[in-house]
Amino acid sequence: MMDITTLSLLHNIFQEVQGKQDWKTALDTLFGSLRGSFVFDNVAIYLLDPQTKGLEVVYARAKGRGKKAEADAAWGSSTAIDVLASGETILHLPSQETKGTDRVAQAYLLGIPLNIGSKLSGALVFVRFGGPEFSDLQIQIGSLQAFWSAALIERRDLQEARTELDSVQRQMRFQEDVVSTISHELRTPLGFIKGYATSLLRQDTIWDETTQREFLNIIDEEADQLTRLIENMLESSRLQSKTLQFKFTQVRMDALVRDVATRVNSRYPELKITFDVQPLPPIQGDGFRLSQVFENLFSNAIKYAPDSEINISMRISDGRIRITFADNGKGIPEDYLPFIFERFYRVPGERTVSGTGLGLYICRQIVLAHHGNIWVESALNKGTTFYLELSITPQL
Ligand code: ADP
Numbered sequence: 026m027m028d029i030t031t032l033s034l035l036h037n038i039f040q041e042v043q044g045k046q047d048w049k050t051a052l053d054t055l056f057g058s059l060r061g062s063f064v065f066d067n068v069a070i071y072l073l074d075p076q077t078k079g080l081e082v083v084y085a086r087a088k089g090r091g092k093k094a095e096a097d098a099a100w101g102s103s104t105a106i107d108v109l110a111s112g113e114t115i116l117h118l119p120s121q122e123t124k125g126t127d128r129v130a131q132a133y134l135l136g137i138p139l140n141i142g143s144k145l146s147g148a149l150v151f152v153r154f155g156g157p158e159f160s161d162l163q164i165q166i167g168s169l170q171a172f173w174s175a176a177l178i179e180r181r182d183l184q185e186a187r188t189e190l191d192s193v194q195r196q197m198r199f200q201e202d203v204v205s206t207i208s209h210e211l212r213t214p215l216g217f218i219k220g221y222a223t224s225l226l227r228q229d230t231i232w233d234e235t236t237q238r239e240f241l242n243i244i245d246e247e248a249d250q251l252t253r254l255i256e257n258m259l260e261s262s263r264l265q266s267k268t269l270q271f272k273f274t275q276v277r278m279d280a281l282v283r284d285v286a287t288r289v290n291s292r293y294p295e296l297k298i299t300f301d302v303q304p305l306p307p308i309q310g311d312g313f314r315l316s317q318v319f320e321n322l323f324s325n326a327i328k329y330a331p332d333s334e335i336n337i338s339m340r341i342s343d344g345r346i347r348i349t350f351a352d353n354g355k356g357i358p359e360d361y362l363p364f365i366f367e368r369f370y371r372v373p374g375e376r377t378v379s380g381t382g383l384g385l386y387i388c389r390q391i392v393l394a395h396h397g398n399i400w401v402e403s404a405l406n407k408g409t410t411f412y413l414e415l416s417i418t419p420q421l
Contacts, residue, residue, distance in 0.1 A: 042173070048181040052084055055173055060088065063166045065151040069098040070139065070174060071105035072147035080105055080147070083178075089154070101150035104136035108148035112138055114168065116159060128155030135159045137171040141179050149174055203369045203382075210254055210381055214247035257383045261368055264390035271394055276310040278346055278415065279339055285319040286337070293327060297334040305339055305346055308417055314391045318399075321384040322350050322411055328378050330354020330408065345397075345414045353408035362403060 038058045045051035056068055066089035071080045085098040107115045119131035133156050139147040149171040153159070159167065221240040225232065232240070263269035279302050286298045326335050330352035338349045357365060357372060364370045366389040371382040392399040395415055403409040 042177070048177050049084060051177050052174060053086065055170060055177070056086065056088075059166060059170060063163055063170070064153065065089070065135075066154050067098075067100065067152045069101045069105075069150050070147060070178075071098075071102065071150065072139070072178070073109065080109070083147075084174075100132060100152055101134060101136070101148075104134045104150045105148035108136040108138050108150075109145065112145050114138065114164060116164075118158065119156075131155050133158055135164065135167055137164075137167050139171055139175045139178070141175050141182070146175075146178075199369070202371075206369070206371065206381055207258075210379060211251065213379065214250045214254075217247040218244050218251075254381065257381065257387065261383045261387055261390075264387060264394075265368065269390075269394075271311040271314060273309050273311055275307040276312045276315060277305065277307045278310075278315070278348065279305050281312055281315055282319050282337060282339070282348070285316050285323065289320075289323045289327075296327065299334065299336045301336070301338040303340050305341065306417055308346060308415055310395050310415065311391075315395070318388045318391050318413070319350070321388050325384060326350075326352040326354070326409075328380065329375070333408065341417070344418065345416050348413040348415075349410055350413070351408060351410040356405040356407055356409055357401070357403040358405060359403075362401060365401065366399070 038055070041058065042051050042055045045054055052070075056065075067085070067087045069082055069086075070084040072083050073079075074081045080102060082098040082102075104115055104117050107117075115134075115136040117132070117134040117136070119133065123130045123132075131154060133153040134150060135152075136148050136150045138145055139149055141147070149167070151159070151167060221244050224230070225237065225240055260269060279300075283300070286300075290296060290298065323335070326333065331354070333352040333354045336349075336351045340347050361372045365372065366385045367382075368386040369382040370386070371380055389399050392413060392415070397413060397415040399411065399413050401409060401411050
């Protein structure tokens with residue numbers, strides 16, 4: 026019968042070991058707390074690598090004599106091999122020749138099988154340099170430690186498997202979201218085109234000329250919307266595979282942004298855009314692609330910060346042009362900010378506003394292709410500011 030003090034001691038050790046999140050720290054605690062009744066110099070865990078079928082040292086600690094052996098756990102590998110071959114506990118005593126020599130040369134080894142998920146998967150090996158031999162009781166304590174170590178390694182494997190599963194599930198959910206967003210974005214304009222074309226083709230109704238033009242205009246706009254969507258998807262994959270061609274010429278950023286603003290204002294006359302611009306030198310850039318960046322920023326501001334005015338500033342700072350593009354809309358929650366330039370990323374809860382999550386990804390890739398930088402700052406209910414920096418001296 027185990028006395029109550031021993032049981033209570035075991036209970037405390039159990040609690041302390043199980044409380045450690047990291048498996049190596051848990052093993053340190055396990056071996057450390059039992060070392061009072063089970064003295065050893067070094068300990069190591071060898072596991073069979075399922076791929077290479079070789080033995081791998083996954084844990085090693087040097088506590089007493091021969092401390093240098095911590096990094097190199099070769100001292101126990103032949104014992105570990107014997108344990109795996111026999112499936113049994115092995116005791117190795119020092120050879121006769123080492124008797125009377127340096128204590129560190131006289132290794133007393135204890136190797137115990139490690140069964141993980143009822144499969145013999147490795148060995149736990151202890152060494153005492155210069156003895157004494159491991160007693161029967163100590164072999165039992167060693168077996169308890171082996172059993173416990175195996176449980177901790179199994180817990181590690183389960184935690185790793187769960188993390189991997191979580192990441193696969195996240196990836197799958199993300200792919201489902203992308204597919205449903207893209208099909209929604211394709212279906213909406215197609216629905217309009219089909220609906221208005223069918224109406225025009227009806228033989229039982231005669232549409233007056235104004236209505237006909239109105240329907241045809243909608244069909245035309247929705248077809249443009251489809252083209253833009255498909256172009257965006259193609260462009261984003263070309264940008265990802267770095268196969269999109271850029272044509273660099275001299276570009277004046279102030280003129281370029283004002284041109285885009287004029288085009289936007291012709292479609293949205295009520296949109297207020299302010300400029301605060303320092304005289305700027307031209308830069309080397311692809312005017313068409315850089316315009317696309319600002320078209321996306323305007324389009325986002327119109328979608329996500331409706332009724333807000335847009336303030337644009339351009340300055341030179343440290344040999345670079347710094348452009349700020351600010352709205353005073355509802356802002357972006359801080360948790361989502363790190364992701365908004367990722368491909369297909371949409372802030373959750375934006376499903377009522379049309380979009381694919383490609384716009385800012387495209388912006389960022391275009392700016393990066395100019396060796397520039399783009400980032401965002403946002404405050405809830407105050408607004409969002411995009412910052413762009415472009416080099417004045419060519420870096421091509
Ligand atoms: P999309 O507009 O197609 O969803 P984007 O890549 O252009 O994709 O933008 C990513 C996300 O960033 C959007 O889903 C939106 O939630 C957020 N966002 C972009 N611009 C703004 C803005 N000016 N104000 C608030 N949120 C914005």
